[in-house]
Each structure stands twice: as C-alpha cells, then as structure tokens.
Amino acid sequence: MKLYGTSLSPFVRKVLVVLAEKGIEAEHVPLRFHDPDPGFQAASPLGKIPALEDGEFRLADSSAIIHYLERKHPAPALLPSGAQDAGRAVWFDKFGDGELFPVLIKPFVQRFFLPRLMNKPGDExxxxxxxxxxLPRLFDYLEGVIDGPYLVGGAFGLADVSVVTTFHNLHVAGEAVDAGRWPKLAAYVKGILERPSFQAAIAARKS
Ligand SMILES: N[C@@H](CCC(=O)N[C@@H](CS)C(=O)NCC(=O)O)C(=O)O
Known part of the structure; x- marks a missing residue:
C-alpha cells in the first residue's frame, strides 16, 4: 500500500493517523499536490493530496480513503456503528474539512507556506x-459541543481526526487556541494531538 502526500497537509495527516491507529503498513511518498509522478497522477484525478494506491486499486480524498481503510481493516473501529453517532461522525468530518480547514489554515499559509515554500511574502x-x-465563531461552536476527550460515542474516531488535524498547522504558524477563552477546546486539542498516532503523523516525512 502506498500513500501519496507530504505530511504538512492536514488531509494527508488524517490518513497517516488512521494508518497508525490501525497498525497498517504503508509506504509514504511525501510529494506535493500536482506532482507529475505518474503513480500519483493515476491515483488523484485532480492532483490533490492525499491519494492511495493499494495494488491495482487507487483512491483520492482523505475521507474516501479512511472509509476504505475502515472496511478493509475494521479494528480498531474509527467509525461508530450506532445511527446517531455514525451521522455525527460524518458531520464532524465534513465540518473539519469544509468549515474549519479553510479558516484554520490561513495563518499557516501566510507564515509558512507562502514565505518558506513559495518564496512569496505572507500577509499578516x-x-x-x-x-x-x-475563528472565534468556529471555536465557540466546538467549545459548546466538547464534553470529554472525544467528540463522538466516547471513543477516539474519525470525528477527532478531522477536527483536530489542522490545529497542528495553526501551531506551526505560531498560533494556538486561547485556553482562557476556550478551555474545553484547548484541552481537547492538546489531548488528541498528544496521541502517538498524531505524533507519528506529524513526524512523518514532509518531502
Ligand atoms: N477533500 C480533499 C481535499 C484535499 C486537498 O484539498 N488537499 C490540498 C492540500 S492540503 C491540495 O491538494 N490542494 C491542491 C488543490 O486544491 O489543487 C481530501 O479530503 O483529501
């Protein structure tokens, strides 16, 4: 099995975390989006990272890949089975990818991606x-729904992976959740990022 994409990407990080949580061996190819590598191009129709190759099978999109891995390697389960929890896990996955990521990534883009990888000035x-x-309205929402170390069903799962992944990029950019204003969110993010799977994903190759 081969996973394409630099670990700087929050979406690649989602898959690296799931591989580590499930103990799945995979070759990590830490290329950037739109890399001309033919194997990557074949696996990612839009040139986005991550993409997965498993024998002849190819798949793009972090959520699609995680659902595939969950079916192929069910233990430990990262998707809850109950109707309400399953629905909420999908909600938080979409919230993380579609609502949090586009905002949470901005400091990283301005302070790291543009100046360090694109040789362009960032905009403070x-x-x-x-x-x-x-960010405050998104943090307010999360502060209101966090009730313990995990978001859904009392166990670590996809919801936690997707919501927390981009917080690492926020930290790389020198910002963090204000623990005075959002104490539950700050403690929750810290606890999830400290998991060995997240630490391994964060340490994985960037290039
Ligand atoms: N929905 C996709 C989003 C993937 C994505 O947007 N990845 C970024 C890197 S963080 C990318 O490849 N961007 C290049 C582009 O949008 O063309 C997923 O969950 O994998």
Missing part, C-alpha cells in the same frame, strides 16, 4: 482577521 492582515473575526 489575513492572519489578524482570521484570528480575531473568523
């Missing part, structure tokens, strides 16, 4: 607006 005004005006 974008970071300031993000931290002051855009």
């Amino acid at each position: 005004a974008v970071v300031a607006k993000c931290m002051a005006e855009e």
